[in-house]
Amino acid sequence: MIKEGDRLKKTENYLQTLNEPQREAVLHGGGPLMIIAGAGSGKTRVLTFRIAHLIENGVDPFRILSLTFTNKASGEMRQRIEAEVGTEARNIWMGTFHSVFAKILRIEARYLGYTSDFSIYDTDDSKSLLRSIIKEFNLDDKVYKANVVYNRISGAKNRLISAEDYLNNAIIQADDEAAKMKEIGRIYKTYATRCFQANAMDFDDLLFNTNILFRDFPDVLYKYQHKFQHVMVDEFQDTNVSQYLITRKLSAVHRNICVVGDDAQSIYAFRGANIENILNFEKDFPDVRTIKLEQNYRSTGTIVNAANSVIARNKSQLKKETFTKNEEGVLIDVIKAGSDNEEGRLIATAIFEEKMQKALRNENFAILYRTNAQSRSFEEALRKLGIKYRIIGGMSFYQRKEIKDLLGYLRFTVNQRDEEAFKRIINLPKRGIGDGTVAKIAVTASEQQIAIWDVVSNSGYYIGGRLAGPIDQFATLIKSFKLLIEEGKDAYEIAAHIAKTSGILRELYEDKTVEGLSRYENVQELLNGIKEFVDSDANEDKSLSAFLQSVSLLTNADEPDENEDHDRVTMMTIHSAKGLEFRNVFVVGLEEDLFPSQMMLESRQDLEEERRLFYVAITRAEQKLSFSYAESRYQWGRLKMCEPSRFLLEVDPKFLNVTKMLQTGPERPGAESSGTSFVRNLTPRKPSEPRNMVSAAAHTPSSDFSPSDTSNLTEGDKVEHMKFGFGTVIKMDINGTDRKATVKFDTVGDKTLLLSFAKLRILK
DNA sequence: AGATCAGGCATTTTT
DNA sequence: TGCCTGATCT
Numbered sequence: 001m002i003k004e005g006d007r008l009k010k011t012e013n014y015l016q017t018l019n020e021p022q023r024e025a026v027l028h029g030g031g032p033l034m035i036i037a038g039a040g041s042g043k044t045r046v047l048t049f050r051i052a053h054l055i056e057n058g059v060d061p062f063r064i065l066s067l068t069f070t071n072k073a074s075g076e077m078r079q080r081i082e083a084e085v086g087t088e089a090r091n092i093w094m095g096t097f098h099s100v101f102a103k104i105l106r107i108e109a110r111y112l113g114y115t116s117d118f119s120i121y122d123t124d125d126s127k128s129l130l131r132s133i134i135k136e137f138n139l140d141d142k143v144y145k146a147n148v149v150y151n152r153i154s155g156a157k158n159r160l161i162s163a164e165d166y167l168n169n170a171i172i173q174a175d176d177e178a179a180k181m182k183e184i185g186r187i188y189k190t191y192a193t194r195c196f197q198a199n200a201m202d203f204d205d206l207l208f209n210t211n212i213l214f215r216d217f218p219d220v221l222y223k224y225q226h227k228f229q230h231v232m233v234d235e236f237q238d239t240n241v242s243q244y245l246i247t248r249k250l251s252a253v254h255r256n257i258c259v260v261g262d263d264a265q266s267i268y269a270f271r272g273a274n275i276e277n278i279l280n281f282e283k284d285f286p287d288v289r290t291i292k293l294e295q296n297y298r299s300t301g302t303i304v305n306a307a308n309s310v311i312a313r314n315k316s317q318l319k320k321e322t323f324t325k326n327e328e329g330v331l332i333d334v335i336k337a338g339s340d341n342e343e344g345r346l347i348a349t350a351i352f353e354e355k356m357q358k359a360l361r362n363e364n365f366a367i368l369y370r371t372n373a374q375s376r377s378f379e380e381a382l383r384k385l386g387i388k389y390r391i392i393g394g395m396s397f398y399q400r401k402e403i404k405d406l407l408g409y410l411r412f413t414v415n416q417r418d419e420e421a422f423k424r425i426i427n428l429p430k431r432g433i434g435d436g437t438v439a440k441i442a443v444t445a446s447e448q449q450i451a452i453w454d455v456v457s458n459s460g461y462y463i464g465g466r467l468a469g470p471i472d473q474f475a476t477l478i479k480s481f482k483l484l485i486e487e488g489k490d491a492y493e494i495a496a497h498i499a500k501t502s503g504i505l506r507e508l509y510e511d512k513t514v515e516g517l518s519r520y521e522n523v524q525e526l527l528n529g530i531k532e533f534v535d536s537d538a539n540e541d542k543s544l545s546a547f548l549q550s551v552s553l554l555t556n557a558d559e560p561d562e563n564e565d566h567d568r569v570t571m572m573t574i575h576s577a578k579g580l581e582f583r584n585v586f587v588v589g590l591e592e593d594l595f596p597s598q599m600m601l602e603s604r605q606d607l608e609e610e611r612r613l614f615y616v617a618i619t620r621a622e623q624k625l626s627f628s629y630a631e632s633r634y635q636w637g638r639l640k641m642c643e644p645s646r647f648l649l650e651v652d653p654k655f656l657n658v659t660k661m662l663q664t665g666p667e668r669p670g671a672e673s674s675g676t677s678f679v680r681n682l683t684p685r686k687p688s689e690p691r692n693m694v695s696a697a698a699h700t701p702s703s704d705f706s707p708s709d710t711s712n713l714t715e716g717d718k719v720e721h722m723k724f725g726f727g728t729v730i731k732m733d734i735n736g737t738d739r740k741a742t743v744k745f746d747t748v749g750d751k752t753l754l755l756s757f758a759k760l761r762i763l764k
Numbered sequence: 765a766g767a768t769c770a771g772g773c774a775t776t777t778t779t
Numbered sequence: 780t781g782c783c784t785g786a787t788c789t
Contacts, residue, residue, distance in 0.1 A: 069779080098779055123778085203779060238779095270777060371776055393778085427765095434765045553779075575777045597776055613777080636774070636780065 039619035040298025052084035061091035120552035157204035158272030236261030240272035300329025331657035344377030416453035585621035
């Protein structure tokens with residue numbers, strides 16, 4: 001326990017390390033406060049100290065609500081506060097909007113007609129439910145695409161528009177009519193009903209229902225309004241209407257609301273984030289104290305100024321002048337590559353050299369791109385140079401089939417009304433219950449007006465015949481799992497038992513392929529994660545239900561730690577890079593239509609948000625920044641010629657070092673070349689590949705490529721390249737047979753490199 | 765019920 | 780190009 005005297009000293013100590021506006025933000029006692037915090041302005045330090053300061057001045061941690069954007073950010077902040085004030089920090093209500101309000105909904109579920117064991121549907125579950133509704137309505141799924149419908153409904157929920165409101169809103173109906181999707185309202189309504197019947201909430205419901213809860217049950221609102229003496233919101237620029245209304249209501253009694261954000265970094269409008277929230281905050285709270293943190297401690301002068309020169313072009317923004325007292329630093333390298341593959345190689349080489357010259361570590365570097373699909377060429381290049389990397393994003397651990405399968409069992413064990421979990425596991429592993437039978441169960445349930453589980457658990461009565469056997473087995477299995485919950489077993493004990501007993505683990509264990517092994521390991525990894533959850537002191541509730549609630553809100557930024565070595569180059573989208581910083585940053589793929597994204601320009605016409613995204617990317621760099629773009633790129637297996645991005649051209653040229661541009665032209669179709677290769681590493685085709693193909697790898701003097709082929713291609717076969725066409729058919733002679741192949745190649749200087757996969761087929 | 769195959773379609777970002 | 784879906788066969 002820290003003594004009172006020590007505490008005071010500590011406060012004084014950290015206050016001395018702050019600049020004037022930072023200190024004011026920390027010391028601001030009550031009343032609304034808005035902190036506009038530029039990139040790298042020590043925002044997290046201020047928030048941390050502010051909360052620590054409140055606690056040191058006698059505010060009960062239980063009465064502080066602190067909302068952050070990611071689980072990771074909240075975890076880190078909690079740790080830092082703990083370092084200041086000790087274990088009391090654990091009692092702060094801190095987390096993402098979704099996790100905090102899921103927790104509250106869990107406590108108050110009965111008010112809304114849910115049980116506290118409600119399931120949380122992830123995006124996949126939601127879309128799958130939508131697909132089945134669209135099918136049941138006999139609508140054309142090419143017109144009513146699950147994705148589009150989902151986004152429409154999600155957008156409505158984020159603006160607090162219920163299904164009834166949606167149907168009654170003339171403007172929305174006219175919109176849908178114009179888009180030839182006038183049934184969306186009906187779909188929305190059925191979707192909401194089905195979610196409710198399934199005792200399930202989707203991501204948006206967690207916020208939507210919290211609003212309903214606070215609107216319709218004043219007693220509940222009263223309780224939390226009085227409970228939370230201080231409400232803090234980080235990344236305020238990325239909150240949507242639904243989130244904002246919750247925080248406004250919660251802070252209406254004590255009026256101690258502190259929002260922290262940077263309008264220049266608002267990049268989630270596509271998800272309903274409303275930049276107006278930050279621009280209008282002063283209207284909602286006329287007595288707000290606004291503090292601007294404008295000094296950047298993170299980056300060099302060049303980087304800060306370049307970022308400012310970009311964002312200055314945006315019209316809608318608050319006035320703010322970010323500056324730094326750091327040294328000017330080096331110019332921003334601009335790297336021009338002929339192709340995406342060359343871009344990969346140039347960046348990898350640049351990292352390699354920089355690492356050697358400056359004695360840096362891999363973890364000092366980050367490669368930031370607009371879309372996840374761009375990671376491929378960098379992966380290949382880094383691997384070739386033996387540089388370790390990690391990719392954040394893409395297919396999340398929790399989206400893998402095997403993980404969702406086991407979670408499906410866990411969910412259904414906790415909540416037998418969970419329709420999506422049911423569909424997932426009813427025939428897994430295969431137990432002879434096909435689509436037909438599942439449909440029969442569903443029809444019976446709706447005809448008899450009973451729950452699916454009632455049909456399943458009494459299949460002898462409702463279904464009968466030979467189908468009853470396997471269904472009954474399934475029901476017995478689930479009943480035995482439910483028993484474990486009633487016995488009060490913890491999440492790990494139950495999950496481990498289910499993994500074994502359900503046959504999931506056995507099926508994966510018997511799969512000896514590389515993929516099978518890795519799936520098996522993933523399931524083990526999930527079990528480890530559950531064990532950690534149960535063992536952690538931070539979690540009081542160790543029930544399976546509590547675990548499921550927490551796990552469904554994890555994101556790919558919260559993957560289980562690959563504990564091993566941390567020293568890796570980080571690759572991720574710019575969106576995932578928010579809040580992070582790296583010594584050296586590469587912003588890649590700066591091509592028109594890619595960044596700014598063509599889709600964004602077509603659908604939302606919002607160049608400003610794209611520009612803010614660029615701003616976020618630039619300001620991640622501490623010491624050195626590089627931009628790169630390719631003059632041609634593979635997209636959908638096709639070659640595409642690219643223009644440098646308008647954003648790249650917007651950067652004030654005095655900050656740029658363009659001498660690094662490589663003087664090679666773009667890849668051009670028709671470049672002539674010839675050579676000989678020998679087939680090596682002949683591997684059997686994967687089951688998913690077409691029957692008449694065999695994977696093989698050949699070797700050329702300059703590089704590697706791997707053709708796949710039909711017939712009697714054997715190791716040691718001589719392969720002759722007659723001519724290279726770029727991404728076009730080339731003729732080869734293998735064992736006297738003519739083949740056609742698609743080959744990817746790259747031109748560097750005057751050299752032609754064969755780069756990657758070629759599919760060979762016999763020419764007919 | 766499950767395996768196989770052909771054809772269509774997609775690629776923006778994520779709590 | 781490669782993945783997913785739905786139709787068709789066993």
